[in-house]
Amino acid sequence: xxxxxxxxxxxxxxxxxxxxxxxxxxxxxxxxxxxxxxxxxxxxxxxxxxxxxxxxxxxxxxxxxxxxxxxxxxxxxxxxxxxxxxxxxxxxxxxxxxxxxxxxxxxxxxxxxxxxxxxxxxxxxxxxxxxxxxxxxxxxxxxxxxxxxxxxxxxxxxxxxxxxxxxxxxxxxxxxxxxxxxxxxxxxxxxxxxxxxxxxxxxxxxxxxxxxxxxxxxxxxxxxxxxxxxxxxxxxxxxxxxxxxxxxxxxxxxxxxxxxxxxxxxxxxxxxxxxxxxxxxxxxxxxxxxxxxxxxxxxxxxxxxxxxxxxxxxxxx
Amino acid sequence: xxxxxxxxxxxxxxxxxxxxxxxxxxxxxxxxxxxxxxxxxxxxxxxxxxxxxxxxxxxxxxxxxxxxxxxxxxxxxxxxxxxxxxxxxxxxxxxxxxxxxxxxxxxxxxxxxxxxxxxxxxxxxxxxxxxxxxxxxxxxxxxxxxxxxxxxxxxxxxxxxxxxxxxxxxxxxxxxxxxxxxxxxxxxxxxxxxxxxxxxxxxxxxxxxxxxxxxxxxxxxxxxxxxxxxxxxxxxxxxxxxxx
Numbered sequence: 001x002x003x004x005x006x007x008x009x010x011x012x013x014x015x016x017x018x019x020x021x022x023x024x025x026x027x028x029x030x031x032x033x034x035x036x037x038x039x040x041x042x043x044x045x046x047x048x049x050x051x052x053x054x055x056x057x058x059x060x061x062x063x064x065x066x067x068x069x070x071x072x073x074x075x076x077x078x079x080x081x082x083x084x085x086x087x088x089x090x091x092x093x094x095x096x097x098x099x100x101x102x103x104x105x106x107x108x109x110x111x112x113x114x115x116x117x118x119x120x121x122x123x124x125x126x127x128x129x130x131x132x133x134x135x136x137x138x139x140x141x142x143x144x145x146x147x148x149x150x151x152x153x154x155x156x157x158x159x160x161x162x163x164x165x166x167x168x169x170x171x172x173x174x175x176x177x178x179x180x181x182x183x184x185x186x187x188x189x190x191x192x193x194x195x196x197x198x199x200x201x202x203x204x205x206x207x208x209x210x211x212x213x214x215x216x217x218x219x220x221x222x223x224x225x226x227x228x229x230x231x232x233x234x235x236x237x238x239x240x241x242x243x244x245x246x247x248x249x250x251x252x253x254x255x256x257x258x259x260x261x262x263x264x265x266x267x268x269x270x271x272x273x274x275x276x277x278x279x280x281x282x283x284x285x286x287x288x289x290x291x292x293x294x295x296x297x298x299x300x301x302x303x304x305x306x307x308x309x310x311x312x313x314x315x316x317x
Numbered sequence: 318x319x320x321x322x323x324x325x326x327x328x329x330x331x332x333x334x335x336x337x338x339x340x341x342x343x344x345x346x347x348x349x350x351x352x353x354x355x356x357x358x359x360x361x362x363x364x365x366x367x368x369x370x371x372x373x374x375x376x377x378x379x380x381x382x383x384x385x386x387x388x389x390x391x392x393x394x395x396x397x398x399x400x401x402x403x404x405x406x407x408x409x410x411x412x413x414x415x416x417x418x419x420x421x422x423x424x425x426x427x428x429x430x431x432x433x434x435x436x437x438x439x440x441x442x443x444x445x446x447x448x449x450x451x452x453x454x455x456x457x458x459x460x461x462x463x464x465x466x467x468x469x470x471x472x473x474x475x476x477x478x479x480x481x482x483x484x485x486x487x488x489x490x491x492x493x494x495x496x497x498x499x500x501x502x503x504x505x506x507x508x509x510x511x512x513x514x515x516x517x518x519x520x521x522x523x524x525x526x527x528x529x530x531x532x533x534x535x536x537x538x539x540x541x542x543x544x545x546x547x548x549x550x551x552x553x554x555x556x557x558x559x560x561x
Contacts, residue, residue: 050560054407054409055403055560055561056560056561075410075411076409077409078408078409083404085404085407087400088404089403089404091328091401093332094327094328094331102324103404103408105320105323105324106324106405106408107408108320147404
């Protein structure tokens with residue numbers, strides 16, 4: 001395992017009977033980064049996370065967390081790992097603080113003393129004495145994050161941590177993740193359906209489909225490798241097609257769900273100017289024209305062949 | 318380990334419905350026995366003390382014991398049925414250790430709730446004393462304490478193991494209560510075939526450990542411990558082999 005990798009997975013496979021949920025996955029998560037793990041429902045994300053946490057046994061392969069084989073030395077591997085898996089579960093009849101005290105007792109050491117600070121950090125400082133059954137979904141997610149931080153983890157494994165968070169809480173969560181990575185040096189391994197959120201917080205990403213990692217790498221490189229082109233606001237699609245058919249470099253034209261037209265062409269400044277001239281010359285009413293590149297969501301759709309988890313726009317040709 | 322066991326006791330006490338029912342039934346039973354004893358004393362100019370008081374408390378402990386069975390089976394199943402066990406496993410502790418600490422917490426809670434009942438039995442045996450052979454000796458008191466705590470420990474352990482094994486609060490409670498109530502008719506049927514085998518059944522064996530009957534204490538102890546090992550091992554193997 002390289003010194004820089006906090007998670008290293010080699011040939012990891014998990015089969016449930018004849019169904020293979022995770023298929024020969026190789027993955028390296030660099031230390032001190034936010035790593036996004038994306039894929040459609042049933043792609044094997046949660047199964048993968050469960051294997052990393054020793055909650056499920058791999059059928060074959062090895063998962064090293066902090067350089068330690070999770071299967072043979074789970075306690076050592078997880079000593080400084082925090083997690084939210086699927087959804088945070090608590091004792092609803094006890095207060096948020098009492099719940100944290102239970103897990104702090106299991107962690108031991110300084111964990112009990114960290115509780116007040118963690119409640120404040122996740123915005124539950126004034127609600128720690130309330131019973132969890134009276135918490136909203138978003139508050140439970142926050143409490144789940146506080147629990148995951150009890151043992152001062154080097155690595156946070158977060159499965160859909162933004163479920164139930166409102167817009168403001170989502171923004172706070174985003175800031176918190178970046179702070180944990182940049183200021184505190186933690187590693188965050190995160191899956192989410194909120195692709196636009198992951199695009200903002202992740203340094204690297206892996207896209208998994210049908211149990212296999214389809215693509216893995218730095219976020220910016222992944223997006224840069226995607227389709228780039230020119231987006232314009234013009235209702236006359238046929239007119240645009242006629243005007244740019246003979247234009248050099250144009251691969252295709254797509255009508256996006258938001259009504260704009262996407263011209264798949266290398267989006268250089270010169271191309272933009274020339275294309276604008278051609279459209280104006282053809283007498284087409286163009287309200288807006290700009291260079292654009294695929295978002296993470298569009299890239300995700302292109303790679304998995306599915307609509308994005310958070311419901312992206314449909315692309316028509 | 319002590320802070321963890323204390324937190325486990327807190328989890329049990331937090332399930333107020335079952336916990337306070339167990340306390341309420343225990344205290345209500347004590348009050349009923351005391352009031353009945355006072356009435357008997359005034360009406361018949363008699364007392365319920367000495368060995369007679371101990372026998373009375375011994376026989377009636379099965380009433381709160383039903384609630385302890387419920388508390389324990391719920392305690393065993395809760396974390397599995399509600400998804401919190403997964404987060405306990407993430408602390409890195411082996412599942413067998415998590416089950417063991419839950420057992421310790423649940424059994425200690427049940428014994429704590431039993432303590433006032435045992436104390437009330439001892440006080441009544443001494444406050445309303447009998448003379449001669451009917452007086453409660455130190456040995457009688459010790460046997461009474463042993464019997465109450467052994468019975469509560471045994472049934473709490475069995476019920477909790479059933480809860481862990483079945484992982485469903487409802488199913489755990491149902492099976493534990495069937496074992497508890499159904500054990501005697503089953504033993505009666507088995508006794509028709511072989512009285513020796515019937516003596517080895519869990520609810521009969523624990524009775525013999527408490528001094529009921531003339532059968533061998535050693536055999537009863539071996540049978541009781543064997544049942545505890547069987548139930549406990551089943552629960553721990555289930556917890557260790559499962560995925561979360």
